[in-house]
Amino acid sequence: MNLNSDGANRLILDDMAQVVYAPVKAFKKIIENPKYLGAIIILLLFIGLQIGFEYVQFSKTYTENTSPIVDQLPTFINSTLWNSSSNVALSNNYNDFFNYSIYVAAIGTNYSLFGNSSLEMTATNTNTITANLTNVFNVDCSAPSGFQNLSMTIKQVEPTVAPQSATLTLYSINDSNSYQYDLTSSLSDTKAIGLWNNLTIPVGQNAQGWTSSGSPSWQNVTALQLTFNYPASSNVTIRIGALFFRGQYETPIQFNSTGLILQFLQAFSLQFLLSWLFITGFIYLFFKGLKSSVLWKPLFVAVGFAMFVMVIRALVNLIAAATLPTLYYPYDISLGVRFDSYGAIFYPSGSASALSAQSQAIFNTINSATANFRFVTSAVFVVAYIWLGALCTIIIRTLKPEFSIIKSIVISAVSIGVTILLLLLLVGIV
Numbered sequence: 501m502n503l504n505s506d507g508a509n510r511l512i513l514d515d516m517a518q519v520v521y522a523p524v525k526a527f528k529k530i531i532e533n534p535k536y537l538g539a540i541i542i543l544l545l546f547i548g549l550q551i552g553f554e555y556v557q558f559s560k561t562y563t564e565n566t567s568p569i570v571d572q573l574p575t576f577i578n579s580t581l582w583n584s585s586s587n588v589a590l591s592n593n594y595n596d597f598f599n600y601s602i603y604v605a606a607i608g609t610n611y612s613l614f615g616n617s618s619l620e621m622t623a624t625n626t627n628t629i630t631a632n633l634t635n636v637f638n639v640d641c642s643a644p645s646g647f648q649n650l651s652m653t654i655k656q657v658e659p660t661v662a663p664q665s666a667t668l669t670l671y672s673i674n675d676s677n678s679y680q681y682d683l684t685s686s687l688s689d690t691k692a693i694g695l696w697n698n699l700t701i702p703v704g705q706n707a708q709g710w711t712s713s714g715s716p717s718w719q720n721v722t723a724l725q726l727t728f729n730y731p732a733s734s735n736v737t738i739r740i741g742a743l744f745f746r747g748q749y750e751t752p753i754q755f756n757s758t759g760l761i762l763q764f765l766q767a768f769s770l771q772f773l774l775s776w777l778f779i780t781g782f783i784y785l786f787f788k789g790l791k792s793s794v795l796w797k798p799l800f801v802a803v804g805f806a807m808f809v810m811v812i813r814a815l816v817n818l819i820a821a822a823t824l825p826t827l828y829y830p831y832d833i834s835l836g837v838r839f840d841s842y843g844a845i846f847y848p849s850g851s852a853s854a855l856s857a858q859s860q861a862i863f864n865t866i867n868s869a870t871a872n873f874r875f876v877t878s879a880v881f882v883v884a885y886i887w888l889g890a891l892c893t894i895i896i897r898t899l900k901p902e903f904s905i906i907k908s909i910v911i912s913a914v915s916i917g918v919t920i921l922l923l924l925l926l927v928g929i930v
Contacts, residue, residue, distance in 0.1 A: 515530055565748040663728045670723070
């Protein structure tokens with residue numbers, strides 16, 4: 501029995517190989533003696549290679565996290581979360597605020613709750629103001645896995661002189677443990693007064709410029725304080741926007757490997773099975789419509805063997821993915837990163853046009869670095885379906901040699917074309 505089984509397996513493998521180099525001979529044998537086992541083996545090979553392809557892509561794709569998460573980015577500038585020294589009034593200014601349009605355009609997020617306001621600090625006849633954000637976060641800024649930067653946009657409205665000193669303090673667990681950073685040089689340009697100034701401040705044990713007090717831990721940053729000192733007493737108005745931690749990168753594999761594998765398993769098994777069923781079904785309906793009898797099983801098994809070209813396509817895609825460099829996507833485009841059904845990285849319409857200058861440059865670099873990969877995956881997509889169409893034409897001619905070559909090509913092309921459209925409409929994969 502084992503010898504017979506081994507011999508049958510070798511015959512199936514021979515048939516799969518012949519589909520590539522001798523398809524007419526292969527399909528004649530397959531149709532005469534249709535066996536589901538070969539098509540099932542092809543299904544399993546396709547799923548395994550496609551999962552490997554996507555796994556390799558996702559393991560090389562790092563997207564930037566933020567705290568708060570991008571969907572809630574304006575949270576930290578809600579005035580109700582802040583407290584201040586007695587001489588400072590805190591409010592949300594709905595007339596002058598940082599423009600969040602780059603995030604809205606990039607990922608479609610609606611910031612109607614806080615995104616149309618800025619945190620405003622005002623004081624009268626003073627030379628010092630202090631404000632604190634407490635009890636709303638516990639951020640890990642430890643290297644290498646934690647957040648590596650703090651972003652803040654600040655607008656000095658008045659006075660028209662730069663602060664004599666400005667300090668950012670990050671607290672760890674309690675007020676006795678803190679890190680302090682001197683912001684004075686970042687705010688010293690008087691030409692920037694009255695304009696939104698974007699600051700990116702490095703954080704973590706590898707960051708320069710911080711002095712510690714007590715026993716703080718970068719793994720637990722739990723509060724934030726801003727202090728501004730001016731050379732003379734005056735009215736002070738400062739507005740804060742887009743305050744958040746950033747610079748933490750992780751791959752989807754690191755985030756949820758099990759969930760991704762299950763998702764891939766479901767998507768690619770469904771892709772193959774629906775393609776197999778639809779193509780066979782449409783060819784079968786053509787035969788019935790032309791009053792030409794045909795048995796389902798030989799046709800179904802033969803189309804299953806023809807799907808071996810999708811295994812080859814998946815293998816080429818996997819090899820192409822292995823050549824990809826490691827890719828790092830900034831937060832303002834990371835949620836716009838998608839993988840299309842044949843592996844090419846793309847972005848929703850308009851996502852690249854509204855990026856910051858820095859992110860736009862990164863976007864362009866990534867596009868350039870992935871150009872060959874996208875060309876290969878796009879080309880193999882087209883070639884695979886043309887090849888599949890040619891094989892289905894051979895199947896039709898083998899089953900119905902009385903059909904003309906033109907009629908066989910039309911039946912094959914329409915069946916595959918409609919199948920692709922249905923897959924895109926139903927599950928978004930081809």
